[in-house]
Amino acid sequence: MTPGALMRAEIGEQPAVLASAVADCKEAREVGALLRRRPPRFVLLAARGTSDHAALYAKYLLEVGLGVPSGLASPSTLTVYDAHPDLRDVLLVAVSQSGGSPDLVETARRAQSCGARVLAVTNAPGSELAAVDLHVDVNAGPERAVAATKTYSAELLALWLVVETWRGGDVRRAEAVAVEAAQHLERAGEIEALAGHLAGTDRLVVTARGYSYATAREAALKLMETTYVSAHAFSGADLMHGPIAMVSRDLPVLAIAPAGAGARALAPVLASLRERAAELVVLGGSAFRAAGEPGYTLREVDEDLSPISDIVPLQLLALKTAVARGLDPDRPGGLRKVTRTW
Amino acid sequence: MTPGALMRAEIGEQPAVLASAVADCKEAREVGALLRRRPPRFVLLAARGTSDHAALYAKYLLEVGLGVPSGLASPSTLTVYDAHPDLRDVLLVAVSQSGGSPDLVETARRAQSCGARVLAVTNAPGSELAAVDLHVDVNAGPERAVAATKTYSAELLALWLVVETWRGGDVRRAEAVAVEAAQHLERAGEIEALAGHLAGTDRLVVTARGYSYATAREAALKLMETTYVSAHAFSGADLMHGPIAMVSRDLPVLAIAPAGAGARALAPVLASLRERAAELVVLGGSAFRAAGEPGYTLREVDEDLSPISDIVPLQLLALKTAVARGLDPDRPGGLRKVTRTW
Numbered sequence: 001m002t003p004g005a006l007m008r009a010e011i012g013e014q015p016a017v018l019a020s021a022v023a024d025c026k027e028a029r030e031v032g033a034l035l036r037r038r039p040p041r042f043v044l045l046a047a048r049g050t051s052d053h054a055a056l057y058a059k060y061l062l063e064v065g066l067g068v069p070s071g072l073a074s075p076s077t078l079t080v081y082d083a084h085p086d087l088r089d090v091l092l093v094a095v096s097q098s099g100g101s102p103d104l105v106e107t108a109r110r111a112q113s114c115g116a117r118v119l120a121v122t123n124a125p126g127s128e129l130a131a132v133d134l135h136v137d138v139n140a141g142p143e144r145a146v147a148a149t150k151t152y153s154a155e156l157l158a159l160w161l162v163v164e165t166w167r168g169g170d171v172r173r174a175e176a177v178a179v180e181a182a183q184h185l186e187r188a189g190e191i192e193a194l195a196g197h198l199a200g201t202d203r204l205v206v207t208a209r210g211y212s213y214a215t216a217r218e219a220a221l222k223l224m225e226t227t228y229v230s231a232h233a234f235s236g237a238d239l240m241h242g243p244i245a246m247v248s249r250d251l252p253v254l255a256i257a258p259a260g261a262g263a264r265a266l267a268p269v270l271a272s273l274r275e276r277a278a279e280l281v282v283l284g285g286s287a288f289r290a291a292g293e294p295g296y297t298l299r300e301v302d303e304d305l306s307p308i309s310d311i312v313p314l315q316l317l318a319l320k321t322a323v324a325r326g327l328d329p330d331r332p333g334g335l336r337k338v339t340r341t342w
Numbered sequence: 343m344t345p346g347a348l349m350r351a352e353i354g355e356q357p358a359v360l361a362s363a364v365a366d367c368k369e370a371r372e373v374g375a376l377l378r379r380r381p382p383r384f385v386l387l388a389a390r391g392t393s394d395h396a397a398l399y400a401k402y403l404l405e406v407g408l409g410v411p412s413g414l415a416s417p418s419t420l421t422v423y424d425a426h427p428d429l430r431d432v433l434l435v436a437v438s439q440s441g442g443s444p445d446l447v448e449t450a451r452r453a454q455s456c457g458a459r460v461l462a463v464t465n466a467p468g469s470e471l472a473a474v475d476l477h478v479d480v481n482a483g484p485e486r487a488v489a490a491t492k493t494y495s496a497e498l499l500a501l502w503l504v505v506e507t508w509r510g511g512d513v514r515r516a517e518a519v520a521v522e523a524a525q526h527l528e529r530a531g532e533i534e535a536l537a538g539h540l541a542g543t544d545r546l547v548v549t550a551r552g553y554s555y556a557t558a559r560e561a562a563l564k565l566m567e568t569t570y571v572s573a574h575a576f577s578g579a580d581l582m583h584g585p586i587a588m589v590s591r592d593l594p595v596l597a598i599a600p601a602g603a604g605a606r607a608l609a610p611v612l613a614s615l616r617e618r619a620a621e622l623v624v625l626g627g628s629a630f631r632a633a634g635e636p637g638y639t640l641r642e643v644d645e646d647l648s649p650i651s652d653i654v655p656l657q658l659l660a661l662k663t664a665v666a667r668g669l670d671p672d673r674p675g676g677l678r679k680v681t682r683t684w
């Protein structure tokens with residue numbers, strides 16, 4: 001089989017998965033409506049790996065779109081240290097493709113016993129996690145590639161649909177993301193060129209601000225999993241607090257800057273990087289790209305939705321960079337599909 | 343001046359800074375007592391760079407030691423996206439050496455206007471942040487080196503003293519950390535040998551679980567700032583979810599494993615790494631080190647306190663690795679002491 005064929009096929013399923021999730025989002029809307037009637041005071045988000053980046057995205061949706069303070073849970077406080085926090089008025093959102101990671105299942109159960117309501121977002125309605133309390137199935141179909149792709153964008157969309165209903169918004173706004181995902185797939189040739197550009201590096205930095213920070217984190221993880229490059233994600237603000245010292249010609253920076261407030265806040269960071277003559281690659285709105293710089297132009301999408309489609313060219317970039325390095329992203333060293341951590 | 347002389351001097355001040363902070367902790371105890379009388383339901387922690395790792399440490403103290411759910415704030419939701427979350431019953435803890443980072447000052451003010459109480463932990467009692475509401479001065483004296491060292495351990499201790507008082511514990515337990523810090527300084531020769539071992543690598547992974555995850559993150563940042571190595575911190579659980587694919591002979595792993603529940607949870611990760619013949623360096627309790635492996639033995643300290651002294655050998659490691667690479671950690675590329683991000 002062609003190296004990465006499995007990953008490529010699942011990346012390609014995203015327009016259909018996203019379109020059908022918007023068309024048939026009864027479950028997400030029911031959960032959203034329930035939360036609208038009985039909103040929690042705080043939300044804790046628990047996840048690992050790729051799903052942790054979906055959780056990070058949800059944090060922005062909750063705080064910016066709904067004004068509900070939220071935080072990423074440290075599962076180990078419950079599972080390793082046996083903490084008993086007071087979780088009344090708290091919603092714990094557990095995000096997991098498989099619904100089977102033992103520490104997440106345990107975290108969800110423990111949170112429930114401490115008074116929290118639990119919402120599980122999984123691609124596995126029959127899983128242990130799905131059975132804990134509220135559940136939204138992301139309905140992405142079986143994912144066989146080790147590197148999660150379609151379940152990531154489907155998790156983002158499911159979380160968006162819940163929050164959009166909760167805030168009384170218009171879920172049809174999400175119809176745009178399937179269209180954008182399809183358009184990115186048609187532009188795979190542009191990504192191929194960028195992959196050639198990055199194939200020779202052993203380390204790079206990925207940066208963004210706001211909603212797109214989740215995209216930067218997920219892009220970095222996808223690159224690490226498939227190409228073994230040390231890809232390090234920083235929010236634009238944190239990059240300026242120290243790590244920028246290591247940025248130089250041999251450490252390219254990939255910036256994610258779709259049109260919106262996040263990219264406007266990132267603009268001074270991009271200016272600093274250009275001033276330092278860093279090797280900068282921008283995937284972003286045309287206003288944030290510079291003439292002569294390698295990159296990829298993102299068309300304008302509502303900023304809260306853009307991470308759902310923006311990840312597609314970055315998944316392709318990871319895949320194509322891996323192949324350009326002679327690797328098979330369907331056979332990464334030592335990874336299993338379901339990681340069992342305690 | 344000797345390269346790194348400033349950083350070395352400030353690392354060396356830590357036993358005195360820590361001892362005097364425990365001896366004279368009136369301010370931290372007053373704040374802790376006030377929080378004990380009127381506890382918040384939820385804590386949000388806001389910080390950048392090194393101080394963000396102090397915030398991460400505080401999250402474990404709050405959840406494990408006090409059972410108060412807490413989360414790391416994303417300052418950009420308030421400052422970039424103009425969110426108005428409902429922050430009644432919330433304590434926002436802002437941690438900043440300088441107390442002057444504009445986005446933190448703005449976050450603190452905005453949080454207050456949304457109903458939160460604000461506790462600022464700074465090394466600058468005259469700063470804007472210190473004036474917002476409650477304040478604890480970490481009293482580390484002026485820090486002139488660009489790489490923060492003594493203000494980090496002093497921030498951890500100040501946060502520990504507040505939480506320990508809040509939970510009705512015994513603040514004298516912290517007397518041990520100054521003793522341990524001094525002991526690490528005496529063992530600088532052992533660190534010199536490790537630095538020689540790591541000086542040739544351009545990238546490495548730092549890992550830990552639980553309380554020590556903050557130590558891993560701070561060690562990675564210190565290495566990046568001073569040696570320009572791509573040092574990437576992962577919780578042991580997250581490392582197994584993907585990034586372990588890139589671990590190999592040319593990507594050493596530095597594990598932080600002081601005696602305690604965190605290291606016991608990390609043990610299976612260490613076993614996996616050894617199985618993969620990764621180049622592993624363990625700074626940890628003797629039970630977690632393997633014969634013939636390079637490393638450094640940490641004496642047993644109460645686990646909730648150990649991050650305060652464990653960082654000292656890692657600061658020395660960053661300093662000595664930088665010097666071994668011919669760099670001057672007092673003159674890192676392009677960093678300023680106060681980073682102004684919005």
